[in-house]
Amino acid sequence: MAPGAEASERPWWRGATIYQIYPRSFMDSNGDGIGDLPGITSRLDHVAELGVDAIWISPFFRSPMKDFGYDVADYCDVDPIFGTLADFDALVERTHALGLKVLIDQVYSHTSDQHAWFAESRASRDNAKADWYVWADAKPDGSPPSNWQSVFGGPAWTWDARRGQYYLHNFLNCQPQLNLHNLAVQDAVLGVMRFWLDRGVDGFRIDALNFAMHDPELRDNPPAPPTNKPRTRPFDFQLKTRNMSHPDIPRFIARIRALTDKYDGIFTVAEVGGDEAEAEMKSFTQGEEHLNSAYGFNFLYADRLTAGLVCAALAEWPDEDGTGWPSWAFENHDAPRALSRWWDLEHRDAAARLKVLLLACLRGNIIFYQGEELGLTQVDIPFDQLHDPEAIANWPLTLSRDGARTPMPWVGHDSHGGFGSDAPWLPVGAENLARAVARQSDDPDSLLSFTKRALALRNGDPALHHGAVSSCRANGDLLDFTREHGGRCVRCLFNLGPEPKPLNDCSGRVLAAANDASTDTLPPFGALILEI
Incomplete structure (x- = not known):
């Protein structure tokens, strides 16, 4: 819970x-x-x-x-x-x-182009699912209806001889686009x-x-x-x-x-x-x-x-x-x-x-x-x-x-x-x-x-689990943000780099530490979670 x-x-x-x-x-x-x-x-x-x-x-x-x-x-x-x-x-x-x-x-x-919906849609231009996918005529020169490109490379349109039209696919050409309009x-x-x-x-x-x-x-x-x-x-x-x-x-x-x-x-x-x-x-x-x-x-x-x-x-x-x-x-x-x-x-x-x-x-x-x-x-x-x-x-x-x-x-x-x-x-x-x-x-x-x-730790602390972020500071490799909920305040310090970071005026009850971090120093990739 x-x-x-x-x-x-x-x-x-x-x-x-x-x-x-x-x-x-x-x-x-x-x-x-x-x-x-x-x-x-x-x-x-x-x-x-x-x-x-x-x-x-x-x-x-x-x-x-x-x-x-x-x-x-x-x-x-x-x-x-x-x-x-x-x-x-x-x-x-x-x-x-x-x-x-x-x-x-x-x-x-x-x-998939193996889906029964697509099999019916591509069969003709006037069947019950003809408009369930995105179909379009070729341009006068036979090229695709638009310049859209697919995520996986190449045009986002493939010619289908059954309908004599192109169908849209934003991903692989075997992944025809549904017409959610x-x-x-x-x-x-x-x-x-x-x-x-x-x-x-x-x-x-x-x-x-x-x-x-x-x-x-x-x-x-x-x-x-x-x-x-x-x-x-x-x-x-x-x-x-x-x-x-x-x-x-x-x-x-x-x-x-x-x-x-x-x-x-x-x-x-x-x-x-x-x-x-x-x-x-x-x-x-x-x-x-x-x-x-x-x-x-x-x-x-x-x-x-x-x-x-x-x-x-x-x-x-x-x-x-x-x-x-x-x-x-x-x-x-x-x-x-x-x-x-x-x-x-x-x-x-x-x-x-x-x-x-x-x-x-x-x-x-x-x-x-x-x-x-x-x-x-x-x-x-x-x-x-x-x-x-x-x-x-x-x-x-x-x-x-x-x-x-x-x-x-x-x-x-x-x-x-x-x-x-x-x-x-x-x-x-x-x-x-x-x-x-x-x-x-x-x-x-x-x-x-x-x-x-x-x-x-996260599950047991309301500030970390669902509290607000009251501040977030980035200073080079040092990340310092604070979570708050219902008057409880937790400070989260992380050294994202390979060099140690000295900490000044850092106090509070230590809830968690990573890589030998302390309130004096964050070692390389050290982390410190404090109740303040």
């Missing part, structure tokens, strides 16, 4: 810790090399012992797996590689028995949401929501201004003002909220990336008629973790009426492991503790990606073992998402980490075998044990 006497009046999700599970890589129960729903169920005790409030399961729906489940062929069935609907029901029952909530991914901006399509996806709510899920993470609607006039995107950032895809050369971020998206979101409000305690969080992410996150979560939360990419693709980055992110979400509630993640299935992005090898052990404690102290919901509690790093996947279509298309300029999707190491005494198969779909990685759950579970000095203590 969340802390504080007012907990019964506060939504369970406000300040929650959510644990993301990538089902292909969590636990394999049948030895086929791919993780599955029974495998997740068998390892839920590990998740519950961390002190989290909910699990978020990445897609497990029926799919040809061209984008590993984010290309859905049937929203209301489990893909056989992951199990059955009965397996999902058993997972929900066990998760609830452990006192945890269940969140699942929903992908409403597009489907069409109310019948909205009704259909709301029906999908109702299907899973009736099976007992407690909420949804909604994928790529700002791609859900396009400019019906199909006007070209303008070119992006010059930037110092490398451009590895045609997508990077445009301002995405027409193929995404349509102003009618919040109206669709209001329909989602109207549905979820008919159930008890449902939590909704949107994934929002792109050039205008902060503004969209706020519009998607404003007031009591939209989603409960949103998370962007403040940290997920940052090359460095800086004090200024943290203060800027927290400042976007003040504790004010009408402002939405943020969610934060340092890692997920799409982003390279944070330890590998932010720190070199010699600093990673110390930095891992700082990172966990910092995440535990942020205002908002926090999301741990599987293995983050172990300090997993990015695995270098050779080209001939890649599965990620984005990495294959952009090799070697794009860091492979596969390197962050490698199997969870449960034991360290075999090459596959106790994953359940002698030949997992991706290699575990020798460096991560040394960080296996079994190697850390009984060690009070391990990162896993430290993570449990950090989450216990």
Whole structure:
């Protein structure tokens, strides 16, 4: 139960810790090399012992797996590689028995081209689902209807000879874009949401929501201004003002909220990336008629973790009426492991503790990606073992998402980490075998044990769990912010760099420390949490 006497009046999700599970890589129960729903169920005790409030399961729906489940062929069935609907029901029952909530991914901006809806839509221009996807005639010269580019490279339009038209796909060409301007399509996806709510899920993470609607006039995107950032895809050369971020998206979101409000305690969080992410996150979560939360990419693709980055992110979400509630993640299935992005090898052990404690102290919901509690790093996947279509298309300029999707190491005494198969779909990685759950579970000095203590601190302190940020100061590598709630005040100090930082006029009761920090000095990557 969340802390504080007012907990019964506060939504369970406000300040929650959510644990993301990538089902292909969590636990394999049948030895086929791919993780599955029974495998997740068998390892839920590990998740519950961390002190989290909910699990978020990445897609497990029926799919040809061209984008590993984010290309859905049937929203209301489990893909056989992951199990059955009965397996999902058993997972929900066990998760609830452990006192945890269940969140699942929903992908409403597009489907697989194998979905029955698309098969009907592409059959003719006058069938019942002809307008369920985004179709358009060629320009007089036969070229695509607009200059829009896909996230994964190349034009966002593919010619379909059956209809003699182009269809839109913001991602892979096997992921046709749903036409959510069409109310019948909205009704259909709301029906999908109702299907899973009736099976007992407690909420949804909604994928790529700002791609859900396009400019019906199909006007070209303008070119992006010059930037110092490398451009590895045609997508990077445009301002995405027409193929995404349509102003009618919040109206669709209001329909989602109207549905979820008919159930008890449902939590909704949107994934929002792109050039205008902060503004969209706020519009998607404003007031009591939209989603409960949103998370962007403040940290997920940052090359460095800086004090200024943290203060800027927290400042976007003040504790004010009408402002939405943020969610934060340092890692997920799409982003390279944070330890590998932010720190070199010699600093990673110390930095891992700082990172966990910092995440535990942020205002908002926090999301741990599987293995983050172990300090997993990015695995270098050779080209001939890649599965990620984005990495294959952009090799070697794009860091492979596969390197962050490698199997969870449960034991360290075999090459596959106790994953359940002698030949997992991706290699575990020798460096991560040394960080296996079994190697850390009984060690009070391990990162896993430290993570449990950090989450216990957060869960037991109202100021850290759901209090306001009353101040945030960035001074070089020194991050200093204060959390307050009900007269309680907690100061959070972090040294994000490799040089020690002396502390002046620093007093208070020490609640937690990382890497031998004291009220006199923050060692390299030291952290100190004080009651003041």
